[in-house]
């Protein structure tokens with residue numbers, strides 16, 4: 001009760017028990033409604049305010065609650081992981097040193113990841129300088145035909161302390177030494193081993209050991225061989241547990257299905273060819289020849305199947321000249337065409353490749369802008385090869401429409417486009433990350449693919465980069481890292497998807513092709529930021545999304561929200577490192593890539609075969625394996641690592657090929673004029 005004069009507080013009067021003879025729901029609702037009407041406006045406002053407050057609290061705390069819940073449900077996985085750990089079956093936590101029994105002969109494929117050089121972060125480089133690479137082969141053509149060193153001829157010398165690699169003929173001229181801590185010891189050709197010993201910890205050998213080893217010439221570990229070994233390890237898991245299926249689940253030793261089309265196998269075909277893995281390629285080719293059928297009643301995503309399957313088959317055809325892959329490419333390309341039968345000619349996201357029907361997702365008639373604008377390289381190439389213009393016409397109609405559309409902001413595009421109206425929807429949000437990223441990438445790459453003649457593509461690309469600079473670029477505090485934020489209704493959100501790390505490479509590719517030099521300046525800065533997204537994490541692996549501090553009160557430039565701590569073995573940073581190294585020859589980019597490979601080996605490698613995405617890049621003790629190896633780990637990540645470390649600039653020359661957004665190289669069209 002309250003006095004009529006004082007109404008600055010709330011009083012809820014509950015009726016007495018006997019007066020509440022509720023008979024049914026309706027009566028109860030009426031009674032509640034009457035009570036509600038009896039309240040003063042102030043009381044009602046306060047109650048509504050309270051409810052709104054509780055709702056907002058719920059939303060704010062939901063991510064951390066779900067994280068906890070997920071932590072609980074992760075428990076059995078965690079127990080499995082610990083069980084594997086107990087049995088010595090998983091990458092050991094940092095600090096534990098594996099012992100290699102004296103006299104054991106190791107192949108590179110047998111080197112456990114923990115023996116690999118230890119990662120030092122953030123500012124101390126892993127190695128004082130990058131190892132000298134093998135001389136590039138003088139002949140051109142597929143590396144599959146090039147002879148590489150025999151990787152099985154690694155020998156342990158002096159027990160756990162050092163490994164010496166012998167030449168195929170058993171000679172001693174090329175040797176690599178790995179210390180017991182895993183720190184790599186290198187020396188120049190012709191340098192005596194003893195002169196490479198710098199101290200006790202992290203040093204290959206003391207005087208006695210050096211005497212045992214005798215003065216020998218040592219050289220750096222061949223990084224391309226380490227990538228080959230990583231591929232073989234991933235392939236071993238895929239073969240054993242997921243052969244012919246879409247994805248490997250390496251921890252549960254089974255497979256996951258998305259389209260049911262052997263996605264990992266197809267995505268990995270050209271990687272095997274480029275890495276020179278003949279046997280693996282041959283067995284995969286056999287599967288494509290005898291098992292792969294697109295005549296299936298299955299819904300596939302237009303974009304994903306274009307970039308992974310069509311792109312993978314086309315590039316493998318170009319690299320090998322084997323028409324099996326062209327025939328398969330024609331088959332899938334043709335089956336994807338129903339996606340373009342929409343009122344606007346902006347394609348639907350999903351196609352049933354068996355029935356020849358297409359549809360948008362169940363909840364919307366929108367398609368994603370990146371998805372409809374990042375299928376052009378592949379369909380254009382299919383038309384060129386088949387001399388059938390229908391593919392090129394369909395995708396270029398999309399390009400034409402998007403070029404003309406209203407709703408861009410300084411060349412930046414919204415994330416959704418409607419398949420009925422052909423207009424952008426949900427305008428107001430602009431990002432270089434998910435749902436828009438490869439729109440920008442394909443503007444530049446189509447211009448290159450077509451011989452730099454299609455000026456509208458170039459104009460749109462140049463305008464978009466200006467739009468990025470004007471609207472999205474910021475620098476962090478305290479270290480002034482440049483990043484690309486997201487714009488939401490005029491408000492800048494200082495977060496960046498790992499996906500955005502394709503941008504330094506694309507900018508550098510543009511600058512290499514005569515676009516403004518300040519594109520290269522921006523590429524250099526963004527490359528540093530993407531590197532820091534790895535280097536500043538405890539596992540040395542980047543989170544899916546980084547939040548950047550504009551005014552740091554915790555001394556850090558980068559924060560990671562609990563929901564964004566996962567790493568899916570994505571390629572974008574390594575992709576950009578590859579471009580940056582090719583164009584600058586600055587060895588730091590190789591070292592950064594090497595660090596990432598070490599971290600993949602340390603935290604994501606599953607001993608029975610395969611690599612797994614992880615849920616927590618901030619926890620080096622238990623990074624929470626997610627039990628999934630994405631097909632792009634083989635299609636892109638390992639391919640770009642190999643190309644980054646290869647000294648052969650002609651191996652997929654950037655003046656002859658453009659990579660599609662799934663790292664499948666397609667030829668730049670020969671000039672007809």
Ligand code: DMJ
Pocket residue numbers: 438499570571572632636661662663
């Ligand atoms: C790949 O499928 C492609 O690179 C795509 O453009 C973005 N997402 C993945 C890799 O992260």
